[in-house]
Amino acid sequence: MSNVLVFAETRDGALRKIALEATTAARAFADSTGGGEVHAIVIGPAGVGAAATALGEHGADVVVVAENAALGNFDREVVAATIAARASAGSYKAVIMGFSAQGRDIGPRVAAKLDAPIATDVTSIRADGETVVVTHPAYANKVIVTLAVTAPTVVLSVRPSAITPVANAKAGRVETMAISGDPSASKVVVKEMLQGGKDKIDLGEAPVIVSGGRGLKAPENFALVEALAAAFGNAAVGATRAVTDDGWRPHSDQIGQTGRQVSPQLYIACGISGAIQHLAGMRTSKTIVAINKDKEAPIFKVADYGIVGDVLEILPVLTNAVREAKATH
Amino acid sequence: MKIAVCIKRTPDSESRFKIAPSSTGIDETGLKFDIDDFASYAVEVALQLNEKQGPGETVVYAVGPDSVQETLRKAMSMGVDRAVQLKADAAGLQDGLAVAKALAAELKTGGYDLILFGKHAFDTSAGVVGTAVAELLGVACVTAATKLDIANGRGTARRELEGAAEMVEFALPAVVTIDEGIARPRYPSLKGIMAAKKKPLETKPAQIGAPRVVVKSMELPPERPAGRIIGEGPAAVPELIRLLQTEAKVL
Numbered sequence A: 001m002s003n004v005l006v007f008a009e010t011r012d013g014a015l016r017k018i019a020l021e022a023t024t025a026a027r028a029f030a031d032s033t034g035g036g037e038v039h040a041i042v043i044g045p046a047g048v049g050a051a052a053t054a055l056g057e058h059g060a061d062v063v064v065v066a067e068n069a070a071l072g073n074f075d076r077e078v079v080a081a082t083i084a085a086r087a088s089a090g091s092y093k094a095v096i097m098g099f100s101a102q103g104r105d106i107g108p109r110v111a112a113k114l115d116a117p118i119a120t121d122v123t124s125i126r127a128d129g130e131t132v133v134v135t136h137p138a139y140a141n142k143v144i145v146t147l148a149v150t151a152p153t154v155v156l157s158v159r160p161s162a163i164t165p166v167a168n169a170k171a172g173r174v175e176t177m178a179i180s181g182d183p184s185a186s187k188v189v190v191k192e193m194l195q196g197g198k199d200k201i202d203l204g205e206a207p208v209i210v211s212g213g214r215g216l217k218a219p220e221n222f223a224l225v226e227a228l229a230a231a232f233g234n235a236a237v238g239a240t241r242a243v244t245d246d247g248w249r250p251h252s253d254q255i256g257q258t259g260r261q262v263s264p265q266l267y268i269a270c271g272i273s274g275a276i277q278h279l280a281g282m283r284t285s286k287t288i289v290a291i292n293k294d295k296e297a298p299i300f301k302v303a304d305y306g307i308v309g310d311v312l313e314i315l316p317v318l319t320n321a322v323r324e325a326k327a328t329h
Numbered sequence B: 001m002k003i004a005v006c007i008k009r010t011p012d013s014e015s016r017f018k019i020a021p022s023s024t025g026i027d028e029t030g031l032k033f034d035i036d037d038f039a040s041y042a043v044e045v046a047l048q049l050n051e052k053q054g055p056g057e058t059v060v061y062a063v064g065p066d067s068v069q070e071t072l073r074k075a076m077s078m079g080v081d082r083a084v085q086l087k088a089d090a091a092g093l094q095d096g097l098a099v100a101k102a103l104a105a106e107l108k109t110g111g112y113d114l115i116l117f118g119k120h121a122f123d124t125s126a127g128v129v130g131t132a133v134a135e136l137l138g139v140a141c142v143t144a145a146t147k148l149d150i151a152n153g154r155g156t157a158r159r160e161l162e163g164a165a166e167m168v169e170f171a172l173p174a175v176v177t178i179d180e181g182i183a184r185p186r187y188p189s190l191k192g193i194m195a196a197k198k199k200p201l202e203t204k205p206a207q208i209g210a211p212r213v214v215v216k217s218m219e220l221p222p223e224r225p226a227g228r229i230i231g232e233g234p235a236a237v238p239e240l241i242r243l244l245q246t247e248a249k250v251l
């Protein structure tokens, strides 16, 4: 019977999908130990506590709300201190969060504060006596490592989209607590938030990704990639390092070993050779389509469906066909 | 500025990996090793900052067995002034917090303005050590920066969030972990390689505890089924649509 504390991440006052994924993972872990409690903590400006309902519906027995008017944008130091304070006040076998931009930053801080060992970017969690056993894709997804983490409390972060949020209604009883740390004393201050566009779907969450490489020949030809993505409706646009390095696309769009790691339902590689570092970021996609004029291009080794030909010619035809297929469905 | 960069020795990421017979590690025969990719960007960032801002010192640290000395020399051949090996068994390096403690114990008294790390090491793909060192030292930390500027004792950095980005400001001393987009590592020059042989490399025992994160087993991910070319040119589009609808069921 082990209790678990989950950090339920929010942005602009709204719960992130990863928060429900982490809560789902926490619920499953607590249940596997014979039914411990899941406590989900939300930290932010007044009003974030409204997220409590969704957390209760996904398996949180208790929702701990730490609101403070002085908290605006992601205040990493206060968030970490508040999680650590709650973690030390209770008896938790695990502190779980997402391996998101926030969780990447918060996890090691909480681990250091609690002197608790940490495993990040995990895809499964189970208890084995006092030890917590997790799996983690390492070596840029080329090796699956099973790690044994042993301590009274361990810190874990789960890989985004690896766990499907499951509705599992629990009490979701709300407790409030004060934040720890002083927001005005934070050593790192957010000066500006740059929004990627409100309706822009994130690469990590998009069911469909259309990616372009140097085979597109010129930055303006990415309009063809954008058009195909728009035809799907639920698609994001990715890129190779060759084109982010040349400034055709922002670095945040880069997929691969040193970029984002994605596994959408459908990945369409347009004018991409399929270098091993690019494959490291997308080879776990469910279905891969590749368009390349060179039939020997390595991308065809991993493509479920390959078309040999000029991407500039094929993309407009494909975009129309997808639009039609969507319209008749 | 006085800048420290913590680097790890990792196998070349282009390698094909095999699992060792013990199944708790990879088979290292025939693999090439180098500075881990993101840490090599961090070395480049440090060198550029000190080149731009005038007199400074760049020092590299690595926790690990004697094989890391080669990695430290490589960094010195790129232009780093000196190196420190914190000697430890390879088996202990899976525990990021333990590695962070060993580094923090050493860096605490170093008087550094800036301490740089990679966003994550290729082998662990964990992203723990840098941010944990910052926490242990009680200094400002920017995790996974894609832009970094330092001026007048203050830093500004950019971090990517999912679908957004934040611009942050911080005071020195600080820890920054380096993501893609800031710098590509230079190749050592022949002169650099010669000079590196004479640069100081200090070795001392790492203050590292017993690891609480250990590898139980490793396996290769399942292979994808062999790829298939379905046709040529725009004429293949209808077949693709049909397969996406009926076979893959994603349309």
Ligand SMILES: Cc1cc2nc3c(=O)[nH]c(=O)nc-3n(C[C@H](O)[C@H](O)[C@H](O)COP(=O)(O)OP(=O)(O)OC[C@H]3O[C@@H](n4cnc5c(N)ncnc54)[C@H](O)[C@@H]3O)c2cc1C
Binding pocket: A212, A213, A214, A215, A216, A239, A240, A241, A242, A243, A254, A255, A256, A257, A258, A259, A260, A270, A271, A272, A273, A274, A275, A276, A277, A278, A281, A291, A292, A293, A294, A297, A309, A310, A311, A312, B013, B037
């Ligand atoms: C440490 C390290 C990390 C790296 N990390 C990443 C990473 O995270 N992500 C990443 O993507 N790369 C990464 N790379 C770079 C990687 O090795 C490749 O250089 C890069 O992926 C190539 O991009 P590309 O496929 O766009 O370009 P290219 O390799 O130049 O391929 C272009 C392709 O387009 C095809 N083509 C040309 N014209 C047409 C046309 N008209 N129609 C159809 N096809 C056409 C060509 O046949 C070719 O296959 C990394 C490299 C290193 C060393």
Ligand SMILES: Nc1ncnc2c1ncn2[C@@H]1O[C@H](COP(=O)(O)O)[C@@H](O)[C@H]1O
Binding pocket: B006, B007, B008, B036, B038, B039, B042, B061, B062, B063, B064, B093, B096, B099, B116, B117, B118, B119, B120, B121, B122, B124, B125, B126, B127, B128, B129, B130
């Ligand atoms: N053994 C080590 N010695 C020195 N630096 C390290 C070591 N392990 C990790 N680092 C640094 O910490 C970064 C993140 O590593 P990790 O937390 O393992 O993903 C690396 O890119 C290095 O900059």
